[in-house]
Amino acid sequence: MNKKYDAIIIGAGVIGCPIAYELSKMGYKTLNVDKLPDAGEGSTAGSCAIVRAHYSTADGVAMAYEGFKYWLDWENYLDNVKDEKGLARYMNTGSFLLKSQGHDWKKVKKNYDEVGVQYEELDNDKIKEMVPVADLHEYWPVRRPEDPKFYDEPTKEIEGAIFCPEGGYVNDPALSAHNIMRAAEAKGAEFMFNAEVVDIRSDNGKVAGITLKDGTQIDAGIVVNVGGPHSFKINKMADGVWEGCNIKTKSLRHEVMYCPSPDGYDYLNDGYHMSDGDIGCYVRPEVGNTFLIGSEDPDCDPQQWVDPDDFYAGKGGNGKDNVLTDAQWKAQCYRLGKRIPSLQVPNQPKGVVDLYDCSDDWIPVYDKSDLPGFYMAIGTSGNQYKNAPVVGRMMAELIDACEKGLDHDKEPLQYKFKYTDRSTDVGFFSRKREINYNSSFSVNG
């Protein structure tokens, strides 16, 4: 007799765990299966865990702003569960969005006004007061160090910045997923690790359960794909699912650099999250008084689409495997070195290489599928960590509504936010949508 659950959730990362938590609170008996040894050890662990509200769509801004409330109230969100590993911490540094040609900041401002996000517009003098190490020249367009024009002298300054007092980062994303797992377990959820899904079974046109690599079969009438960079492989295992999606996902390799803060600048304690489209970078403080430097994927940077299994096995060679490249180290550090001229750049690359589960328009797919009972929360495209608690709740309500008869494709669920006075049309995240050209097609979302 196979073990049976109400819902099997494939993946115990920062999106998979809150889905289990919310479904469990609603009375579902859930099981998460993950091929790694613990929660949050996949692409969640490589996340920069930035919490900020500037998205290119009003819906994106609203969801992110709603997410803030969960991070700010972490213990209560977890219903005061104890985690033997401690709790992850949200560091509210405040967040700069520099006004640059690399970012449609006027659209962001409009979205902020619509949603009610608090912000101030700052001039360059004010920015320099807050970030004394900054050089505010305009360096647009973003280039690579191999391009001789990378070294051109700037001629004017940027127009200032939009500053949000709310914004920052979570200091340990893998731990945050672990915390949510413990909270879910306190509501009856179960988790199974070192458990790789190799098949998704269906019966009479409905999902019936999963099969693991060791042959174990587990039954459920609901299966949710939260497989991160492996999401496309999982969708292909289920009858009709891959074919029924207009928006597909694939995994994109990304390098994030750690560069020491200049002498005399306590970035860890005094610094802000900064999104700097002018140089194609975003930064936030990291332990060791270090700048974590992420890339906003400027057009001049080649994109490496990889097979996730090869990648995590260290295969693929220089530039395709999970080792930092010197070329990208210099690109991201020297770009930041224009904004922060006193930044000293070591010769040895240091940082993290990991994968985005990227959708065709960099907007997630939070939806049911063409196989009744099979759902997906995928295509997070490097920009959904901050929304995880909201997505957990939204997916649980979507699944519950569909299981109770809602035809979500015809009448999309309207999800009511718990903190922000607004609803969002979950159809915005449909697998059937046409590519959304309002998207920034980048990690900015």
Add this chain to the structure above:
Amino acid sequence: MQLYVCIKHVPDSAAHISIVDKTHIDENLTFLLNPYDEHAITEAVRIKESLPGVEIIAVCLGKNDADKTLRSALAMGVDRGILITSDKRHDSIETAQALKSAIEQDGTPDLIFTGKESIDAEGMQTMFRIGALFDFPVATNVVRVDIEADRAVVDSALSGGIVNTYELSLPCVLGAGRGLNTPRYPTFPDVVKSKKKPIKKIMFKELNINVSLAGMNIVELEPLLQSREPKEITGDAGEIAETIIRILKDGAKVI
């Protein structure tokens, strides 16, 4: 004062290393300035900032792409570079001869720095061979350098925490150790300024090197596979602390 720093273009210590044909590594990975050479360059720059009329010249034996490591050295404050190009791999004997010959051709060394070892070959001998060829005194694993009128006073670290202090007449050869200083890495403005600094290229075969009767060849490279089996330390807090102290003291010998 002409201060020469001998540098090497080596694989990044974080790279995946794979062996090809049993005798060499797959070079499709990141190469960079040997970490010990960073300490040598930083010390040379410190000396230049404290004395008048000092010129720092970096010398490197390597393939054409070693140009990148010379650029790193220039960005860190070296005044100019010399790249001795060769497509072959050279042992320490030929390397020392090439470096000595290039330095001699270029100027009059008052002080020659190297790193105490390269992280790929770890021969730890090139500085001694250079010293022997020039008939200069040599000290290695140097963790302090003071230059006085005609001599260098240095602290040289041995294992077990012992430090010897030596006085060497100038010119001399010094192998920089990790404790010598904290490397001063370049800012972006430093990188921009260094683009104008010159790198002179000479071919290995242009140097008049006496072919030595002795030589070293790599017969075979075999990967050292380490199996790591973690063991959990159990007990109450006091017992765990005692076990940790015992491991650090008797096992790792760091306290």
